[in-house]
Amino acid sequence: QVQLQESGPGLVKPSQTLSLTCTVSGGSISSDSYFWSWIRQPAGKGLEWIGRIYASGDTNYNPSLKSRVTISGDTSKNQFSLKLSSVTAADSAVYYCARDVPFYSGSARSWFDPWGQGTLVTVSS
Amino acid sequence: DIEMTQSPSSLSASVGDRVTITCRSSQSISSYFNWYQQKPGKAPQLLIYAASSLQSGVPSRFSGSGSGTDFTLTISSLQPEDCAIYYCQQSYITPYTFGQGTKLEIK
Secondary structure, eight states: OOEEEEESOSEEOTTSOEEEEEEEESSOTTOTTOEEEEEEEOTTSOOEEEEEEOTTSOEEEOTTTTTTEEEEEETTTTEEEEEEOSOOGGGOEEEEEEEEEESSTTOSOEEEEEEOOOEEEEEOO | OOOEEEEOSEEEEOTTOOEEEEEEESSOOTTOEEEEEEOTTSOOEEEEETTTEEOTTSOTTEEEEEETTEEEEEESSOOGGGOEEEEEEEOSSSSOEEOOOEEEEEO
């Protein structure tokens, strides 16, 4: 059973770069069968998809964040990471990593299952 | 971006009630549509994928229907543990987007 766990600093200063890692167990990020996403949720608000990485290393980002986001993978550690630059208070949120399950083999369309437990990141000086 | 609009934003119902939550997309998304349940302090969990397929382990009182632009989540007999926020999500085109959520409370 695949499990995901986010890790990283809980406090980031404005204008700095937020860096988080998702460690995957029970499954491989190198598998062509799945993709791997980051999603965030500001306190008391809804969910926003940030972007994803494919087994090939290709990425797909939300245009609203694309200029500041980098998602990368480390197959040797079975981890994938999120970097968000030039953060402001508006980037404060619980950040989740999740596995993307394609609707069918070869499809780029997917649903999210499972999710990590989430990690709270606060942007403040 | 495709906008997902849920209704109602909140509702209160009694144990045993039949509950329906709806979600409308701003353009047709076929059946590339999913429902999630989020309990307080927890990560969302997949309930329904592809509009009507029940995720393994999810109680059969949950069901989903719809295609195109209009979708429905139904709980046939509300249980106390169903108190949560429910989100819809479209997977038709990136950026994937979610509804604003429906908060379900038990009377």
